[in-house]
Amino acid sequence: MTEAAATELHTEPATPRDPGAAAFFDVDNTVIRGASIWQLALGLWRRDFFTLRDVSAMAWKQVRFALLGENLAHVEQIRQQALGFIAGHSVAEIHAIGEEIFDEAMHDRIWPGTQALTRTHLEAGQEVWLVTATPVEVATVIADRLGLTGALGSVAESVDGVYTGRMVGDFLHGAAKARAVEALAAERGFDLSRCAAYSDSANDIPMLSLVGHPVAINPDGALRDHARAHGWAIHDYRTGRRAAKVGAQAVGATALAGVLAAAARRRRR
Template sequence: MIEYGPDGTVVAGARTVPSEPPASEPARTRSAAFFDLDNTVLRGASVFHLARGLYRREFFTGRDIAAMMWKQVYYTVLGENLTHVSQIREQALGFVAGHTVDEISRIGEEVYDEVMAEKIWPGTRALAQAHLDAGDDVWLVTASPVEVATVFADRLGLTGALGTVAESVDGVYTGRLVGEPLHGEAKAVAVNALAAERGYDLARCAAYSDSANDIPMLSLVGSPCAVNPDGALRTHARSHGWKVRDFRNGRRAAKLGVQAAGATALAGALAAAASRRRSR
């Protein structure tokens, strides 16, 4: 969720975006493009790759994951109610409790260079670059940790990133979230606030996502596009005349579907393990 600082600027995740450009700069563009991250820009889920990087750095044990994996898979297969989803989201970044923001940001950069850079969809990268070349601002808007989203924005030369924010005190994570996870309707709220702050005309803006969860964000803009869409989003896009771009082949799409389910299970296991450690 967008928050405002004492000087009237909008705080976008870990960054502060000036409400007005310096007088020496030309007037900002009135159009922008908003990209989801997981399965839209990146093959698979960023939290899965980050978790593997943290595991290699001994942030948690395989036993922590295995102990809770079956329960999360059970929820995934049989369906999660809103209470389960809320609990998982609130704890999703708890496994970094006690570690510093600088440390996690550094690890995020390392994991990007080691693993994630080569998993960016070339087609989506080209779409983002086309907007940049046209003079548009380009933002990532994702439920992934803002530290991860910021690395992507920096490496790809984008304008900035909005993501889920973990609370920190004196530069150390507390294991709690700041506000709500940036997911579903919350993305639309954040984009609306950012557009008001930056002066974007949403009718001239574009948005890209793979998930039906992002229909609220996609519906805000004049040029919505479904990228590597799930079934529900593909159906919605076709019925509303939205553009569809699919950069997967059949085998790749099936593999990513399995990866997404596994990433959901892994995220739940990580949250549960962190919660268990904090209760000791």
């Protein structure tokens, strides 16, 4: 398949009605600009779950993510930190905080083009699922707010409604996403050859390769190359590669400046 065989799309094609199919969407940089775990971490910091030093370190990882795409080591570090920070807190409390954080910080970061894609699948009678390494509580809030069917996410262990600080099963990333989609398809009777999947990251090639209609959304360089080589569709809602980098730098710098300014105000009080 030649590079020209891949189509970079700027409008959403009609999706044929097919209730036996489904669509699976990654979250970070696919549905939401940037990393949802960063927005969760920042929201938890504002609620005194951890320190300025902790969140400052996470801020630089968020800037790098926006500029260069996913870094598994950084994602894993933030995940481990988040697990430790929520240990001893109730599931109900974190779910409620997740709803607040969506309204405060995530709602305005939804890519309108991706949201339109989810609607075309819903209007075609299909289920639409988020599949993400983000904690399942946060992923479920995003799915609920966007009117989607549901979400698969990383699961933190809880006992009697209180988090232990440990994981249940795999961190939902890479090949683990593909396994989760296969299990969901078997459970709900989806024909994967008729399904669609969307992601920004080459780490999700295993999930994208499962379905008959894989689509790269705002792809990193490796996924863009893979999509072009295999004739996959590409949706890029950014205004250009250079503009995207400059914008990401500004977003990252603004986020870190906001954290530091907020900390200074708190110290003055």
